[in-house]
Amino acid sequence: MKHLLSIEELDRAAIERIVSQAERFSEVSDREIKTVPALRNRMVLNLFYEASTRTRGSFELAAKRLSADVVNFTASGSSVEKGESLKDTVLTLSAHKPDAIVLRTPWAGAAALVSQWCAAAIVNAGDGKHEHPTQALLDVYTLRRRLGAIDGASIWIVGDVAHSRVARSDVLAFQKMGARVTLAGPPTLIPREIEALGCEVRYTLDELPSADVVYALRMQNERMEETWVPSVREYAAWYQINAQRLRPEQILMHPGPVNRGVELSGEVADSPQAIITAQVEAGVVVRMAVLYELLAPNRTGLEPGPVPAEGRTPESGTDDLAPAGARGAGVGEGQPA
């Protein structure tokens, strides 16, 4: 795999490979020294043109835990504000020879375009309302840990499907993993002919009790040029996931950020049914697995091995996942004090 641009281009085997690798990395995350040398001397550039709390932070942590060098670039405060185009920005930053560029932009298709402009592996961290593949992979990972298998599960995705890249990636990923997906929300926020993806559509929550998993979406106001619902109050009255609508056995998910009182009541957001924090936690190991898949020369399991000497990239795959902090890792995190 050269890039991660969308879930659309992944098959079930690729999703399972990444998720299984993330499971191995979760063992690394439980160690006292959490850093491994797998991507030593590799460089990851985080290039973000849109706000992010979870995704950017977890990509940075993931790269650091793999001992990669990380450069963070945000559009605000950069030459983008002086009018520099995406292409010129990418070409300029490519002079530093990044091995991977993690890219978030408000433009659908931007990640695929950038993959044609430079040699780095491109990871789509959200391109407009098109896709957010690493969110879907971490959702699959989180659900698989919770349910054992996703095959046959009924997953309802509720809310602003029309403007949500998470919804698109999740529909594709959950279905590839064998789930039955239903999209629910006001007719104005459900794209026409979305059933072509193989999912069902409902405009009320009457049948919500049949779901095993309820996945709530935020209203993507930043992508709306006009008013799509009469009022937030009315939206909440019809579609908010709250204690009256959620059955105690149902699992509740949300990609964050949550708008409490709109798509979720505070009560359900804080309930033990909500696995929103587990989703955030999964973000680090799943993004480690994605960077490892794209950049590690010899992918292996988690066998501890000899730590490579300073300045040397591990030659054998068994070195990749040995603790990096024991000597000369060059990364602060996880090193003995």
Ligand code: ASP
């Ligand atoms: N954080 C997710 C995204 O960037 C979902 C959201 O913003 O509502 O698409």
